[in-house]
Amino acid sequence: MQIALAPMEGLVDDILRDVLTRVGGVDWCVTEFVRVSDRALQASAFQRLAPELARGSQTRAGTPLRVQLLGSDPVLLGESAAVAAQLGAPVIDLNFGCPAKTVNRSRGGAVLLDEPELLHSIVSAVRRHTPAHIPVTAKMRLGYASPHGALDCARALVDGGAEQLVVHARTKLDGYKPPAHWEWIAKVQDAVAVPVYANGEIWSVDDWRRCREVCGARDIMLGRGLVSRPDLARQIAAAKKGQACEPMTWAELLPLLQCFWAQALNKLSPRYAPGRIKQWLAMLTRSYPEAVVLFDALRRETDCDRIGRLIGVEPTNGLETAEAISI
Template structure:
């Protein structure tokens, strides 16, 4: 089994990656996407989104980190993929799954699922540019409006030379509404030899077991579920008991405390509030505390609240 931490834009930053990988259970983290248009990006863009590159591409507990790229131009994605590899990324991931309207309007993310030939050109260009010892992977949804191109898209990505494929088991139109159609991943697997990682609606160890059976793959990617239950990966891999609220509060104190030493203004208090939107799904105490916390604008106040 491989368990991967998902690249959740605007949520799973380097601090969250460090915290969740330190708790344990993950084999790999994927960054928030680096947006590629028609330019070669400077190194500082990669370092900003993936500070782990300065430490060999590892989190503090030596979990590998892979840079994700999002764009539509094969040539410039290939050029920037080389930069990511040069700086220390453990392979490169290509985002063909982001459902955000602003991303799709600029012809990035899930909108590309309507064009298998473009997926092929992008993956092929990046694969040919990146040295063979480094993985080139991709993340897709089942489709844009529907699933009629799901198998063709996966085959295009395989033919272009991808190392593996993450499939989020919903279409762009589905968004994040349950359920996830894990059985569709099994259908894709019947038509490709690519290693496939299943993603979507895994909130518990039981969900993971059901997903693995229905998708016919032992590999999973965790996103929102890992934010709602911080030790979810360990409950799946090792049968660990789910964290109680006191354990979660200790994590929140650690995460909030970064703001005290930061020059980023209100950045981390806002991230804490984002995190609470997921924690509320697992912990009733989070809902109660959020009523008070959402008005706070200083990390010190947040830390004091969490300590009580």
């Protein structure tokens, strides 16, 4: 079984990838989508969103990182994929699942699921521009408004050269509203001859078990569930082996927050760093009562010194603190 950390734009950046993969259980992760619009991308675009490329395309914990592209121009996507491959990307992933209105209006993400021929053209072009030893993969939703074209889209992607699919088991119009329609993942698996990862509404070990019972998927991708419960991948991996795994306590989680904050201070300006820690902490409130208390204490706080004291990290420590914290 493989467990992947999902690429969530504006949330799972290199900082959060770093701290989450330190916990264990994640076999690979993916960049936020790298948008390709009116020209092929240069190396700087990838280096900014995927600094892990300079470390062998791995997080500090050694978790492999894939590079994800988003766009609708097959030629420009192919040329951009070639640049990413030269920089050391071990896998090129293509985004056909983003439901954001701004992305869809510019013909990116899930809106392309209404055009299976274009899906095929995009994957084919990326495959042609990418060295044969580097896999090309894709992430899709079940469709834009309806899942009834999901199998045609999956076949188009695989026929174009995708060696693996991740299927978020909702349409674009479904957004993130439960339930996830895991039964459609089983249909996709029957329609293509490549590995298919299940994605959507896996918040716990019990959810993973139900998902597996419904769709039979061996492999999974975790998004909001792993961000909200950082040891979820580790718990599922242990459950798959029939082993016990005690849930991570708040005392064990706190160093993750401290590590995240230290890196945010090093990377972001004082204007933006507070928003990043609040964003993650708000998601942790789903799993940890202590996160509710801490979030209430700093939700209106903008001073980095005071935020640092609330979570136990002095702002002046910067990246040295982040690297010294062990999980």
